[in-house]
Structure formats: C-alpha cells, structure tokens
Amino acid sequence: xxxxxxxxxxxxTPCDFQLEKMHFLNQQWIHLSRWxxxxxxxxxxxxxxxxxEIRKSEELxxxxxxxxxxxxxxxxxxxxxxxxxxxxxxxxxxxxxHH
Numbered sequence: 001x002x003x004x005x006x007x008x009x010x011x012x013t014p015c016d017f018q019l020e021k022m023h024f025l026n027q028q029w030i031h032l033s034r035w036x037x038x039x040x041x042x043x044x045x046x047x048x049x050x051x052x053e054i055r056k057s058e059e060l061x062x063x064x065x066x067x068x069x070x071x072x073x074x075x076x077x078x079x080x081x082x083x084x085x086x087x088x089x090x091x092x093x094x095x096x097x098h099h
Contacts, residue, residue, distance in 0.1 A: 090096055
C-alpha cells in the first residue's frame, strides 16, 4: 500500500524518495523482527491449549512437506536445469570439448 501511495504522490526530490523508501523498509524490518507473531505474546509457563497444539501440528506437517517433498524436488529440478543448459551449450558449439 505504501508503494502505491508513493506512485500516486511522488516526492519532490530523489533524496526525499530515498528517505521515504528507507523508512518504509525499516517499518517492514520491524514488522518481520516480531516474527513469529503467534509466539510474541505467549506465556511460556502455561500449558499449550488446543489452538497451540493445532498450530504445532501444522508446523510439523509443513516442515515434513518441505524436507521430504520440496527439497528433493527442487534439487532434481536444479540438477536437471544445469544438465539441460550443458546439453544445449554443447549442441550449439558442436559437442563436448576434445582433448
């Protein structure tokens, strides 16, 4: 929303724009530094309630999905992309280098 406002009302000088941009980024950093928000105000001495248990199970499910599914898929995709780039490069220059 802040960027949209800046596009509608551009600052008068480039210096003003940089200051506003720095202020906007600083506000975003402050927002991110409060992460994760669901633990920010939690009393760690009280037992977990049902909502916390559900969140914990969602976190575990997300972690397992990322480690068991996404990391291997992304690894294979990166290696396949590299292999395709090498194959395409060799196709353009006439094959692998000869010694």
